[in-house]
Amino acid sequence: MVDGITPERVREIVAMADQPVLRNLLITRGYHRLTLAMAQLLGQGDFAWPIFAVWASKQAGQFIREEELGAGVSAILAARLPGLPVGVAVGAPVRRALAQVARHVGGGNTIVFAELGEAFAAFSAAFAEPAARTEERLADVVGRFSEGPSLPDVVTLAADGALERQPQGGQTMLREALHYYFMALHERSPAIRAELVLLANGLCGLHEQTRLQPYIAGALSAPLTDLQGVVEGPVAAALGVVVRRAATELMMTMALPGQVLRLGFDLPAPPGQPLWPDGLARLEHPRLVQLTEELGAYEARERRLGLADRVEDWLGFGGPEAQGSGADDWSQLGDRMRYIFEYFRSRQRDASLLAPPFSAAQEQDMLAGRVPAGPL
Known part of the structure; x- marks a missing residue:
């Protein structure tokens, strides 16, 4: 266990509904602690799913904070519609659309951490000591999660714009992934261990991306839906297309240490x-x-x-x-x-990818319950 990332701490972070920006930062930080904990368990340089979640969660923060997406919208509008007053790009209709994008991305960020954060917190705590790596202990960890297929939530918008979700399905795929990580703990062949970790990572990825489906689709459709009937004529259509394009470009970019991936390219x-x-x-x-x-x-x-x-x-x-x-x-x-x-x-x-996502000063601010100042 690293730095107190327990299932209970995961639930505390998930419950911070009134502080979405700080919650995202703590989720990102939590994934990094779980990355280090799993690296201690697995050894040999094969990294488990949380190492990828760190950078995906940090990217999600750009949506949740809204200002980066808003800047992207303004830049695209200025290029595509040079005659349109700049103020339109940050007017009430666009701000409302950006807020809906942020809610969908924040909702997805949170529900994935609620499930997989708890899974890795429980796994890393249960098997920190080699003597505890037993089938009986594995059954306890796996038993936290329900049988059933991975299914997306049913997500609807409340009258106040908040997301309401109805969880569906189960977590059989996540349970299977935990079994393969457990097998990797005991595997001596580097090649077989690498495949077991990749298999577990792939199952975690498929489970979480299935669960994320309505949040990703909602984030991309929110601009077109929210701007209908609010701004009239061709301006409304242009704004909707621009906001969606900016959201799509940001969503299909992944900033990693030393490299930026464009997910629409090979x-x-x-x-x-x-x-x-x-x-x-x-x-x-x-x-x-x-x-x-x-x-x-x-x-x-x-x-x-x-x-x-x-x-x-x-x-x-x-x-x-x-x-x-x-x-x-x-x-x-x-x-x-x-x-x-x-x-x-x-x-x-x-x-x-083991690099910390935030500076030591930023982490201290987050631990004190503050959103760090400056770029994140």
């Missing part, structure tokens, strides 16, 4: 590293291969590559890339998961 290799780390260049575990087939990744993806991708791969333009992995439509679960799985696979041993 995934590049980590800087100075091969595309796939040792042990993951060729996947053999039957359940892992089955998952890649379901996600349209790995050999299934390679079989469907078009001529342009194949020529680019043969000629080696732009360095190693996961050809055909770029997402066409981030609102589609299949598009997201094709990219996300390859991202997990390529960065599973990328130690640069």
Whole structure:
């Protein structure tokens, strides 16, 4: 266990509904602590799902704080509609649309942490001592989560604009992931352990992206819905398109230490590293291969590559890339998961992602219940 990230602390952070910005920062910080805790357990440089959640949660913060998205909207409006007064970009209708985008992204950020944050907090605490790594202890951890398929929430808007959610389905996929992490704790073969961790990471990713579906779709549709009937004529349509475009561009960008990924393009290799780390260049575990087939990744993806991708791969333009992995439509679960799985696979041993997301001073502010000043 690292720095007191317990299931109880996860629930305390999730309950901070009246402080969405601080809650997001604490979620991001919490994922980093869970990353370090899981790294202590697994060893050997194969990193578990929370290491990817750190940077996704930090990216979500740009929506939740609204000002970055608002600046993007203003910039796009100035370029596309130079005759439109700048004040329109920050007027009440657009602010309302931005607030709805923030609510959807914040809702998704929170529900994922509520489930997976608790799972990794419980797992890392239960198995901190090697002697405690028993099947009986695993049953206790897994028993926290319900049987049933991963399903998206039913999300509706209340009269005051708040999100109301009705959870659906269960957590069988998350339970399965915890089993594979447990197997990795006991596995001595580096290659097999790497595949077990990737399989668990992929299952966590598929579960959380399924749960996120209405929040992502809602964030992208909110501008078009909110601006209808509020601003008249072609200006309304233009504003809706611009806000959605800015949200989509921000949503399909992932800032990592030393690199910015554009999720609509094929995934590049980590800087100075091969595309796939040792042990993951060729996947053999039957359940892992089955998952890649379901996600349209790995050999299934390679079989469907078009001529342009194949020529680019043969000629080696732009360095190693996961050809055909770029997402066409981030609102589609299949598009997201094709990219996300390859991202997990390529960065599973990328130690640069262990970097803390915030400075020591910023962390002290958050622990004191304050939102740090300045850029985050």
